[in-house]
Amino acid sequence: VLYIDHLSMVMCLIISIIGSLICVYAIRYMKDHEEHRMHLGELKATNQPRFFFFMLIFLGAMNGLVFANNLIWLAFFWEVTTLACYALIRHDELPLHIDNAFRALWMCLIGSVGFGLAIIFSWNGPLNTISLAEIISSGGLAYPVLLLPVALLCLAGFTKAAQVPVQGWLLGAMVAPTPVSALLHSSTMVNAGVYLMLRLAPGFQGTNLSTLIAIYGGTVFLVTAILAISQSEGKKVLAYSTIGNLGLIIMCAGINTPLAIACGIMLLIFHAISKGLLFLCAGAIEHHI
Numbered sequence: 001v002l003y004i005d006h007l008s009m010v011m012c013l014i015i016s017i018i019g020s021l022i023c024v025y026a027i028r029y030m031k032d033h034e035e036h037r038m039h040l041g042e043l044k045a046t047n048q049p050r051f052f053f054f055m056l057i058f059l060g061a062m063n064g065l066v067f068a069n070n071l072i073w074l075a076f077f078w079e080v081t082t083l084a085c086y087a088l089i090r091h092d093e094l095p096l097h098i099d100n101a102f103r104a105l106w107m108c109l110i111g112s113v114g115f116g117l118a119i120i121f122s123w124n125g126p127l128n129t130i131s132l133a134e135i136i137s138s139g140g141l142a143y144p145v146l147l148l149p150v151a152l153l154c155l156a157g158f159t160k161a162a163q164v165p166v167q168g169w170l171l172g173a174m175v176a177p178t179p180v181s182a183l184l185h186s187s188t189m190v191n192a193g194v195y196l197m198l199r200l201a202p203g204f205q206g207t208n209l210s211t212l213i214a215i216y217g218g219t220v221f222l223v224t225a226i227l228a229i230s231q232s233e234g235k236k237v238l239a240y241s242t243i244g245n246l247g248l249i250i251m252c253a254g255i256n257t258p259l260a261i262a263c264g265i266m267l268l269i270f271h272a273i274s275k276g277l278l279f280l281c282a283g284a285i286e287h288h289i
Contacts, residue, residue, distance in 0.1 A: 003069035011066040011195050014272045019059040026179035058084040062188045071119045071130040082108040085189050088180040089173050100172030107169040111159030118152035136203035150203045161193025161246045164220050174235045178283025185242045186276035194246050197253040198264050205256045214254025220247030234282045245271045
């Protein structure tokens with residue numbers, strides 16, 4: 001059921017260390033955030049217990065996701081992160097927050113459909129397995145039909161990583177309290193998508209799918225980099241640069257050489273640390289203003 005290697009351990013350290021630090025930051029942030037909302041008359045009683053419940057559920061589900069080898073368990077933890085994301089974005093219960101939370105939900109569910117189809121095909125098709133390790137080592141280069149579940153899982157990874165054209169949910173998530181933005185953009189939600197791409201990389205190595213993924217990731221990086229420098233709002237600059245950085249990691253997975261995969265993992269670590277800190281700094285500045 002569990003699959004533990006260097007990649008899953010790196011992800012576990014990112015989630016546990018950076019995610020925990022974001023939760024510590026959130027203790028003071030949410031206290032001030034709620035006091036401000038009470039002053040404006042938007043809030044009657046504290047919602048902090050619910051907020052921290054979903055933050056910790058989020059981190060726990062992410063740790064389950066990176067260690068899961070069984071596709072059904074992987075899908076379960078995948079959906080728990082989507083549900084927690086929805087609850088955290090709509091935390092303030094304002095109309096804009098609720099609309100953006102629903103957008104995140106239905107956009108992520110596009111990938112979930114792909115995930116479900118991948119499980120059906122893997123179980124009922126030639127592979128007859130729901131082991132992620134067996135799907136990766138199934139020999140897609142020799143039998144292209146076996147690439148179908150891998151391609152469907154890549155679709156799920158694209159939507160979770162908020163790649164173009166489904167980047168809208170990540171931009172909408174900006175309305176949530178800053179610790180949520182930091183958690184979604186650095187150590188958890190979007191990293192689940194690129195983690196899955198890096199995990200699947202040996203399964204599509206040397207195929208046309210690998211080339212397409214590399215081209216797609218590079219294109220997303222260029223497009224979102226241009227969009228990032230055209231923004232004037234701090235959080236949106238960070239959001240577009242997040243999507244671009246994830247596109248770069250996906251491109252590394254598509255290039256699919258040992259050096260490219262190593263670069264992808266290094267970019268993953270760099271992204272988690274730098275984006276987490278940048279969002280927390282942006283939140284502190286916005287908070288005091």
